Amino acid sequence: MAKRDRPIVRRRSLTLGLVGFSRISAVEGVRLDADSKRMFADFERRGLTDAERRRAIYEKHAKKA
Template sequence: MKQRSSKLPPVSASSGVVLGRSAFRQISAVEGIKLSKESETLFSDFDRQGLSAEERRRVLLERHARKA
């Protein structure tokens, strides 16, 4: 049987795919999911401020975590 040749490196089970905001928006649109204008602005602010992933998570948790 002939083996397939691939230009892409093999993908391990633990590796993932990172989607950009545009790709995520298109995939979500298929499901009928759309970010609010407030969320779009918030994520644009994150980009403008150059926040790290950890800093973004912290801000989101502060805004949306339930107050006990």
């Protein structure tokens, strides 16, 4: 068997849901405001994909030129 020059790197990602994020944030003293809670509830109601959610958040918070 040939020896590799570089080790194999396996990358894993972790995606937190709203509940998990809320629990971790509570420990750090960070809370979602009412507007953000409504926004995420709307995402759930509309069944947006992850990409659609990211786009909506970007559009909401992007600086307008």
